[in-house]
Amino acid sequence: MTQEQWGQLKKKLQQSVGQSNFRNWIEPLEFSSVSDGVATFHVPTTFLGNYVSQHFGDLILYQMSSLVPHVRRITFQVAANSAARPTRAPKNATAGAISMQIDSFLPAAPLDERFSFDTFVVGKPNELAHAAARRVAEGGPTTFNPLFLYGGVGLGKTHLMHAIAWELKTSHPELNVVYLSAEQFMYRFVQALRDRKMMDFKEVFRSVDVLMVDDVQFIAGKDSTQEEFFHTFNALVDQNRQIVISADRAPGEIANLEERIKSRLQCGLVVDLHPTDYELRLGILQSKVERYRQQYPDLVLNDGVLEFLAHRISTNVRALEGALTRLFAFASLVRQPITHELTQDCLADVLRASERKVSVEEIQRKVSDHYNIRLSDMIGPKRTRCYARPRQVAMYLCKQMTSRSLPEIGRRFGGRDHTTVMHGVKRIEELRVQDAQIADDLELLRRTLEG
Numbered sequence: 001m002t003q004e005q006w007g008q009l010k011k012k013l014q015q016s017v018g019q020s021n022f023r024n025w026i027e028p029l030e031f032s033s034v035s036d037g038v039a040t041f042h043v044p045t046t047f048l049g050n051y052v053s054q055h056f057g058d059l060i061l062y063q064m065s066s067l068v069p070h071v072r073r074i075t076f077q078v079a080a081n082s083a084a085r086p087t088r089a090p091k092n093a094t095a096g097a098i099s100m101q102i103d104s105f106l107p108a109a110p111l112d113e114r115f116s117f118d119t120f121v122v123g124k125p126n127e128l129a130h131a132a133a134r135r136v137a138e139g140g141p142t143t144f145n146p147l148f149l150y151g152g153v154g155l156g157k158t159h160l161m162h163a164i165a166w167e168l169k170t171s172h173p174e175l176n177v178v179y180l181s182a183e184q185f186m187y188r189f190v191q192a193l194r195d196r197k198m199m200d201f202k203e204v205f206r207s208v209d210v211l212m213v214d215d216v217q218f219i220a221g222k223d224s225t226q227e228e229f230f231h232t233f234n235a236l237v238d239q240n241r242q243i244v245i246s247a248d249r250a251p252g253e254i255a256n257l258e259e260r261i262k263s264r265l266q267c268g269l270v271v272d273l274h275p276t277d278y279e280l281r282l283g284i285l286q287s288k289v290e291r292y293r294q295q296y297p298d299l300v301l302n303d304g305v306l307e308f309l310a311h312r313i314s315t316n317v318r319a320l321e322g323a324l325t326r327l328f329a330f331a332s333l334v335r336q337p338i339t340h341e342l343t344q345d346c347l348a349d350v351l352r353a354s355e356r357k358v359s360v361e362e363i364q365r366k367v368s369d370h371y372n373i374r375l376s377d378m379i380g381p382k383r384t385r386c387y388a389r390p391r392q393v394a395m396y397l398c399k400q401m402t403s404r405s406l407p408e409i410g411r412r413f414g415g416r417d418h419t420t421v422m423h424g425v426k427r428i429e430e431l432r433v434q435d436a437q438i439a440d441d442l443e444l445l446r447r448t449l450e451g
Ligand SMILES: Nc1ncnc2c1ncn2[C@@H]1O[C@H](COP(=O)(O)OP(=O)(O)OP(=O)(O)O)[C@@H](O)[C@H]1O
Pocket: 115, 119, 120, 121, 122, 126, 151, 152, 153, 154, 155, 156, 157, 158, 159, 160, 248, 284, 317, 318, 321
């Protein structure tokens, strides 16, 4: 921050705190420098530093962050021979080499540079969530409020939220975009209560243009945090400010969340990130490899390795990334090409852990229960829709969740041909996009099977 920017900031602060507070507390501050995200001010006395930090620290930091986004903390130092002007406040500490450091809070959490739209790979399971996130990131008039993103662990919710924030910060730097986790929201709230700074808290949160709260399921069962969240939410929606929320499940499924919050959360657009499919996993791996190639330019990656990983590690994207990072690091250490054998050696534990615990029989049983048909009818020859559809769902899940080949799956479905299985799997892939009921059934079944 330059002295000129500090001058601008002082004008803003003057409006916020009033003339008399400004003269007593802000004017005596002398801006020194910003280094590593810490802005340092010289103050004439410890008392003044303490007072400003307690009463105006959040406000200063908050307003400063719109001018200098990387500032995350402010400190007040009583330096020897400080040139800071004396204040009318009591001087109960002498100026000297006393240095104090008081952290103030900034509501926003830092954003991960890697989580941008450029690095987000789009596939069928996440295309709707991605499109909705893109729309919000355009920053135009709010069309749906809130945008509620939900999905299982490691499927890209946080990545998409950060991507929205980055995009908005670049294309609309004037907007005040705040991203934080629900846990941080609670922490700030409790801190404000404790320090009797609720007015600051309310002012800060109610003046944001775009509020993004990650993992909102965290506030379930935390009554006063929910209450405050509800008021913040309403105040922002009433002013047409955009809200983006994420959670690990749909609003209606979050236990111990007040009904009025659930219904508020549902009144915008609710989209889910489906578990990754093979194509998306492969796409993600390929895009990560492109980036790794810069880091490890000499490494040789054999054909088929990525396909193998995309087939075998079908859990969340985080696990997939972890496996790939380990593989590249290992291969570069031992200076060997990444072959199928090396992959199996290096990732033996991951591969064993992801070895399908789900069996074809278990899938067949769960799916017949779900659709209320007999297991014998699922495997048997009947071809009416009420049996054929559950059968195709079961075939699809077997393909997705087990390492069985199409002919093997066919054999376990009453000796059917592999082309029948292939047709069934394709049909469900199409229906999953067109038919919300099928998509929900698949999600529910998958979750039950994964236990
Ligand atoms: N479609 C994708 N393209 C590229 N990377 C992805 C994609 N989906 C997820 N990732 C990566 O997977 C990792 C986990 O994603 P993220 O943290 O966004 O998951 P999450 O849904 O928020 O999970 P959690 O519920 O654990 O918070 C991140 O490194 C992210 O970049």
